[in-house]
Amino acid sequence: MERDITAMLRENGFKVTPQRLAIYSALAATKAHPSAEMLFNELQPHYPTMSLATVYKTIEILRELNLVQILNTGEDSFRYDADTSNHPHIRCLACQRVDDVDPVEWGSFYQTVGDSTGYDLRGHQFYFYGVCPACQREGAKNDQ
Amino acid sequence: MERDITAMLRENGFKVTPQRLAIYSALAATKAHPSAEMLFNELQPHYPTMSLATVYKTIEILRELNLVQILNTGEDSFRYDADTSNHPHIRCLACQRVDDVDPVEWGSFYQTVGDSTGYDLRGHQFYFYGVCPACQREGAKNDQ
DNA sequence: ATTGTTGCAAACTATTTGCAAGGCG
């Protein structure tokens, strides 16, 4: 699933920097859907000069190149996903982890939404909310 | 669909104030899914002392009483909806309006999501993105 | 009279931006 980001950057007139490679690699290597701060904290030890501003600037470029999608699960910060396919996500209301949900078979449903609203559809996001298996085990209360 | 908010507030130990009635009435009377600022601007003429802080505080109470749901369509502010049913929403990428989508028939799909993730499901949000009929007519460019 | 509420202003936080120093090509 990981793309050749070096070529992608060059072809689009962006310079290849260690920070950009590190941020994309971190995103492509995880299914945790990290926030900007989570990425920053993970990369900080190996890239001591890494700044949060660079994380945000890089993510914006990656989004332009369609190498990353931005998730909005209803928290106070965004999550980022190097899997740009249109799959649903689910967030645990107790520990806030964000997981993937297997892609849904749309069939004629998508068509129906376009017809009933008159919109020219360009995309969608599906979010589920619940309590993850681990939090169920420790009888977590349903926060948030 | 509008509930007896006066009784709801009293029964839950909240006082009934003109501001609270006005905010809920405004939400119950529209399908525009207003943001806090939109509500504030609409109510300001009739309630000159209305403050944004009161809008936020009131919405939090209404959410606790399940009289309002909070939408996160990916803009930089939240939208609010007095229709607390679990129906999908769609936002125009050109003019940012947010519309309802007819509720979807889930059938066994919801069950499938619970089974495949192991989550104890509590809710979901579906967001669609596209260009609304009005913006299509004026050949709007697809912003955002 | 008591207790909760309002509304101003200040605080907070995620994100964005300006700009001088530094790195890529």
Place this chain on the structure above:
DNA sequence: CGCCTTGCAAATAGTTTGCAACAAT
């Protein structure tokens, strides 16, 4: 070497909070 990028710090914007005056019960 020229231009883009970095990273610090400051700015921004939505939302939250502290608190004294005020209103609901």
